[in-house]
């Protein structure tokens with residue numbers, strides 16, 4: 114992985130020679146720092162202003178691709194006329210259309226049973242909470258005291274595994290969170306392909322930024338398509354991104370420079 118700011122000379126011509134660049138941005142840990150609980154991760158007015166400027170720039174399309182529910186991520190970002198993909202790409206909505214894999218909706222009743230079981234098994238465990246995002250569940254343990262983290266994580270996994278026969282759900286681990294998703298071949302990477310298709314690939318250069326193992330599907334697709342993939346964070350984890358920045362604030366500085374650099 115190369116430091117993004119050292120590679121501007123190779124990236125800028127790629128953006129300028131494409132018909133349009135499609136910026137696909139994760140939210141938590143990418144546009145805003147990871148917060149102790151999801152409702153504390155608010156977009157600053159400065160970052161919202163940068164995103165708005167990009168969305169109004171003819172050289173770019175803008176999409177936010179998050180593990181949060183679609184309604185949650187739309188409310189947090191609060192911009193009209195851009196694309197949103199929530200629930201790791203299971204719910205997509207943009208000015209050109211909407212998409213949810215029909216099979217994802219069928220799993221909702223099973224997911225409710227799983228949520229109830231996990232709640233029962235983890236009752237009384239301090240610092241754990243379950244976020245019901247409609248089509249997926251997130252079990253957060255960021256508020257667990259550090260010496261207890263390993264034990265609590267094992268308890269969560271045990272509780273989830275006891276429900277796996279209900280629906281053979283997919284598990285993914287993020288930063289102090291375990292995600293439970295329907296067993297479908299659909300992820301952030303598939304959502305990126307869907308969006309590029311509807312916005313008229315080829316001609317659109319995908320640029321994807323994410324901070325976590327759950328963004329790997331997106332990095333892989335963008336690399337395969339010859340786009341620009343950016344990992345956000347100091348703790349470099351093995352992901353298929355070509356570039357990195359150290360923090361959400363570095364990414365936002367780079368984003369702020371795009372409209373001026375690319376409209377010349």
Ligand SMILES: [Mg+2]
Pocket residue numbers: 139140141142143323324325
């Ligand atoms: Mg993230």
